[in-house]
Amino acid sequence: MARFDGKVALVTGAASGIGRGIAEAFAREGGHAVIADLNRDAAEATARAINAAGGAASAVAMDVTDETQVDDGVEAIVARTGRIDILVSNAGIQIVKPVQEFSLAEWRKMLAIHLDGAFLTTRACLRHMYAQKSGAIIYMGSVHSKEASKLKAPYVTAKHGLMGLSKTVAKEGAAYNVRSNVVCPGFVRTPLVEKQIPEQAATLGLTEEQVIRDVMLRDTVDATFTTIEDVAEAVLYYAGFPTNALTGQSMVVSHGWHMG
Ligand code: NAD
Helix, strand or coil, X not given: XXXXXXXXXXXXXXXXHHHHHHHHHHHHCCCEXXXXXXXXXXXXXXXXXXXXXXXXXXXXXXXXXXXXXXXXXXXXXXXXXXXXXXXXXXXXXXXXCCHHHCCHHHHHHHHHHHHHHHHHHHHHHHHHHHHHCCEEEEEECCHHHCCCCCCCHHHHHHHHHXXXXXXXXXXHHHHHCEEEEEEEECCECCHHHHHHHXXXXXXXXXXXXXXXXXXXXXXXXXXXXXXXXXXXXXXXXXXXXXXXXXXXXXXXXXXXXXXX
């Protein structure tokens, strides 16, 4: 029997990058992966690819900042699958610039996707997890849940904020056998990071190679990017952990960039 046989995992932002890798990993281990993403076509294509590879997946179009879309999306999943066992709150974006150059609209957009999205998906899933008396929530944090970097004020603020939400959910969820944890990756070469390399090079007056070597990987132990597979492995570890011994925690997966 595979580790996630019969389990339903909702992964937000799963049409690309880390979220897609997590959904594929759940499906490989017997779970039903629900690909939730703003990008409907990409979400459906991802689900089709997982099904074609022999896994089980379905897609739901969802803007995680939209209360109705999140509530309706989660109800549709439960109507289809009968349950929801795992939420991976992963959808995210990045906007890079100095604090004084952020518009209020940009600040709010960042906090809405990372924090409102985490809250809304958590609330919608908890209703079912509490009724089932079981569940696991994993938030996609970052080394920026623990450290700050220049040019990333709203991202660092939001990623720190997820730690507070997760710890509170861990306390409230324990009586219902619902666990909550945060995975904190270092830099992973996804579209989100590929976009930042030229942007940071322009803002900091560096070459792209310098941004990678002297900014992104400077504090790692081996000048190596974390991979999507590394992050998925950590998420699945939390998702499959059988008791409340491991709740309210965070795991940094960053080639030693942050040592907590
Ligand atoms: P990505 O850009 O490859 O994928 C993000 C996905 O989220 C996209 O498919 C996008 O359509 C979706 N999305 C964006 N806004 C959304 C919304 N409002 N509703 C639903 N879906 C939405 O990015 P990624 O690098 O895979 O990042 C995934 C998560 O991992 C983010 O939370 C990010 O902050 C975090 N993270 C990334 C890195 C890294 O180095 N790539 C490091 C640490 C943490």
